[in-house]
Amino acid sequence: MSEYWNPPLETLPREQLRDVQLRKFREQAEYAYTNSPFYRQKFDAAGIDPQAIDSFADVRDVPTTTKDELRDAQRGEDLYGDLLAVEHDRTTEYHQTSGTTGKPVRQTDSWRDWEWWGDCWATVLWAAGIREHDRVFFPFSYNVFVAFWAAHYAAERIGAEVVPGGNLSSAQRVRKIDELDVTAFTSTPTYALRLAEVARDEGFEPDETSVDTIVCAGEPGASVPGTKNRIEAEWGASVYDHAGATEAGAWGFSCDESVGLHINEARFLVEVIDEDGEPVAPGETGEIVLTPLDREAQPYIRFEIRDRLAVGEYGGCDCDRSYRHAPGGIKGRADDLTKVNGVLLSPTAIEDVVRSFDHVADEYEVTIDQHPTKEIDQITLVAEVAPASELQREAIEDELRKELKETTKLTFDIELVSYETIDRPELKADRLTDNRHTHV
Amino acid sequence: MSRKQPRTDGDEIELETIAQSVDELAEKTAMLEELGAEADLPVVELTARRISGVVAQLEDNVPVEIYED
Numbered sequence: 001m002s003e004y005w006n007p008p009l010e011t012l013p014r015e016q017l018r019d020v021q022l023r024k025f026r027e028q029a030e031y032a033y034t035n036s037p038f039y040r041q042k043f044d045a046a047g048i049d050p051q052a053i054d055s056f057a058d059v060r061d062v063p064t065t066t067k068d069e070l071r072d073a074q075r076g077e078d079l080y081g082d083l084l085a086v087e088h089d090r091t092t093e094y095h096q097t098s099g100t101t102g103k104p105v106r107q108t109d110s111w112r113d114w115e116w117w118g119d120c121w122a123t124v125l126w127a128a129g130i131r132e133h134d135r136v137f138f139p140f141s142y143n144v145f146v147a148f149w150a151a152h153y154a155a156e157r158i159g160a161e162v163v164p165g166g167n168l169s170s171a172q173r174v175r176k177i178d179e180l181d182v183t184a185f186t187s188t189p190t191y192a193l194r195l196a197e198v199a200r201d202e203g204f205e206p207d208e209t210s211v212d213t214i215v216c217a218g219e220p221g222a223s224v225p226g227t228k229n230r231i232e233a234e235w236g237a238s239v240y241d242h243a244g245a246t247e248a249g250a251w252g253f254s255c256d257e258s259v260g261l262h263i264n265e266a267r268f269l270v271e272v273i274d275e276d277g278e279p280v281a282p283g284e285t286g287e288i289v290l291t292p293l294d295r296e297a298q299p300y301i302r303f304e305i306r307d308r309l310a311v312g313e314y315g316g317c318d319c320d321r322s323y324r325h326a327p328g329g330i331k332g333r334a335d336d337l338t339k340v341n342g343v344l345l346s347p348t349a350i351e352d353v354v355r356s357f358d359h360v361a362d363e364y365e366v367t368i369d370q371h372p373t374k375e376i377d378q379i380t381l382v383a384e385v386a387p388a389s390e391l392q393r394e395a396i397e398d399e400l401r402k403e404l405k406e407t408t409k410l411t412f413d414i415e416l417v418s419y420e421t422i423d424r425p426e427l428k429a430d431r432l433t434d435n436r437h438t439h440v
Numbered sequence: 441m442s443r444k445q446p447r448t449d450g451d452e453i454e455l456e457t458i459a460q461s462v463d464e465l466a467e468k469t470a471m472l473e474e475l476g477a478e479a480d481l482p483v484v485e486l487t488a489r490r491i492s493g494v495v496a497q498l499e500d501n502v503p504v505e506i507y508e509d
Contacts, residue, residue, distance in 0.1 A: 001480060001482055002480045002481070002482055004482075005482055005483050006481065006482075006483040007480065007481060008481075119483070119487075122483070122486075126482060132486075156490070157486060157487065157490050158482075158486055159486055159489065
């Protein structure tokens with residue numbers, strides 16, 4: 001079978017793909033204007049006539065949508081506020097955002113939307129090599145969080161056998177992987193590493209299980225070379241990335257040819273912009289403004305998802321897809337970037353360095369404090385030394401300090417602690433604590 | 441003699457007509473799955489297979505016994 005989920009679309013000549021995007025953007029904007037009171041008001045206020053959108057320059061005149069606007073729209077008695085573009089009896093799914101950056105946003109979808117979610121995720125799973133013969137495990141209590149539900153239905157669509165793994169302990173999950181000869185699973189990078197630890201605690205080596213594919217979601221780790229390599233070594237499996245948002249859908253996926261993310265450009269218009277709202281040059285990092293092109297119940301036009309990305313030139317990946325590729329995947333959230341002693345610091349840069357050290361275990365914590373007497377910031381990394389490397393602590397600390405300085409241009413205080421000293425997160429990890437703003 | 445079901449507007453519709461439409465849909469879906477496989481289009485082949493499962497439920501819900509006396 002083809003390596004592409006949709007061969008003609010994924011290899012469509014670039015110009016035709018851009019035509020598809022522009023037409024769909026206009027249709028989606030018209031649909032939102034006609035059916036969503038939120039967008040009618042927003043476009044009227046900005047003097048935008050969706051029917052007149054005729055170029056990508058016109059697209060950039062359309063105002064962006066922020067998460068705060070969505071929260072404001074849902075503050076009233078109506079669950080979805082004026083965002084809803086269909087009658088309530090046409091909606092079939094309820095999900096919500098995790099609430100990590102504020103009050104959760106409620107997301108409802110129609111049946112058509114839900115099929116769309118499945119197709120977007122099928123593109124992700126197919127590119128990761130998941131096929132009908134696979135047995136795919138979802139070791140997560142899905143609850144109201146959309147990603148794993150959509151991935152579950154996408155795996156079904158491919159014809160794989162799906163094993164839901166909610167409401168189980170980590171130990172029960174790794175035993176299930178072993179018992180059922182699971183060939184693939186989906187998790188956050190943090191949890192993939194945690195499950196490998198638990199597997200060993202349970203008495204078997206993760207790389208001796210039948211797992212050969214891991215699709216990661218929720219964190220950028222699978223496109224961070226240090227983390228990706230570590231998960232692949234732990235499980236003896238190929239690790240693939242995915243990017244998405246509850247409001248926007250599963251817009252990014254990785255392939256076999258390179259580390260990073262392809263943008264599913266047949267389904268999404270992804271713009272990467274600078275702080276003035278202008279598109280950044282290929283290879284430069286900017287913030288993502290994203291428009292899912294086929295939504296029905298809750299459309300989003302030019303939604304600021306706050307993730308940062310650097311998209312390369314078209315044709316930058318050997319897989320021959322027409323979809324642009326972003327080497328290194330998500331460069332972190334704009335909200336997570338912080339200035340330390342005048343230098344912009346990204347948590348993923350620290351992650352890549354730490355995870356490239358074999359002598360350091362999986363978990364670490366970073367804290368930033370104001371120096372008690374001087375007008376400077378102090379940044380401290382606490383990491384676990386791998387059990388077999390206890391005797392080399394000093395050398396590892398020196399090497400780690402040197403690598404971090406080279407990568408981030410900042411001097412870190414390093415403290416290596418014993419293995420399993422730091423708490424293990426079960427889903428997403430927040431490894432950076434900034435204490436500077438909490439001190440008066 | 442085929443049985444009928446009252447329409448919402450008061451007229452009647454032959455249940456056999458519904459059954460025939462379901463049959464046609466099943467045939468078209470099977471054909472789509474085959475075409476998708478021949479053209480090596482996984483999205484068509486496997487989505488059609490999924491639709492076949494849905495159409496089969498329609499077929500099961502309109503068995504011959506409910507429209508033939």
